[in-house]
Amino acid sequence: MNIDVSTIFQIAGIGIIVAMIHTVLKQMGKEDMAHWVTVIGFVVVLFMVVRLLNDLFQEIKTIFLFQ
Amino acid sequence: MLQIVGIGLLATVLILIVREQKPIFAFLISAFVGIGIFLAMIGKIDSVVSVLEDLADRSGIPSVYLKTMLKIIGIAYIAEFGAQIVRDSGMESVASKIEFAGKMLILVMSVPIISVMIETVLNLLPS
Numbered sequence: 128m129n130i131d132v133s134t135i136f137q138i139a140g141i142g143i144i145v146a147m148i149h150t151v152l153k154q155m156g157k158e159d160m161a162h163w164v165t166v167i168g169f170v171v172v173l174f175m176v177v178r179l180l181n182d183l184f185q186e187i188k189t190i191f192l193f194q
Numbered sequence: 195m196l197q198i199v200g201i202g203l204l205a206t207v208l209i210l211i212v213r214e215q216k217p218i219f220a221f222l223i224s225a226f227v228g229i230g231i232f233l234a235m236i237g238k239i240d241s242v243v244s245v246l247e248d249l250a251d252r253s254g255i256p257s258v259y260l261k262t263m264l265k266i267i268g269i270a271y272i273a274e275f276g277a278q279i280v281r282d283s284g285m286e287s288v289a290s291k292i293e294f295a296g297k298m299l300i301l302v303m304s305v306p307i308i309s310v311m312i313e314t315v316l317n318l319l320p321s
Contacts, residue, residue, distance in 0.1 A: 139208040142219030172222045179229045186236050190243055191268025
């Protein structure tokens with residue numbers, strides 16, 4: 128029973144910082160750059176989540192599906 | 195248990211904070227927390243499953259039935275998990291399709307068991 132709480136904080140922090148950068152870039156009038164920042168942050172966090180999801184599916188496969 | 199509840203409360207607060215700015219990240223946090231709690235609990239399910247296998251071995255039930263049953267439980271877990279995460283992000287229709295697919299797969303897997311049961315009942319009936 129060891130969930131890495133730090134990763135949850137990491138994701139939330141990335142979200143807040145990306146929102147901040149988005150706002151600043153928008154104020155500077157660089158709309159397209161702001162959207163790219165959002166997309167890149169999203170992809171980074173998506174990598175974290177997908178890696179954990181892969182772990183989960185492997186566990187379920189080994190326990191329930193006998194593969 | 196306290197750990198799980200604490201992580202849930204913490205994640206809820208973080209999601210509420212982040213959702214104001216970027217809803218996508220709120221969705222990812224909720225998915226991550228769900229996966230983490232599930233991973234923490236799955237080790238305990240493992241021990242229960244091994245006890246069940248032991249019992250089935252001792253009582254002489256063919257292991258195909260137990261395997262099918264465990265596969266059905268696994269499919270139910272995965273389908274429920276995915277559907278809940280999708281439903282959280284507001285896609286009710288996609289979630290209900292995932293649940294439908296899970297139900298269909300469970301039905302397909304349980305067809306051999308149902309047919310064996312009906313055969314047994316038919317054998318019991320006097321002809």
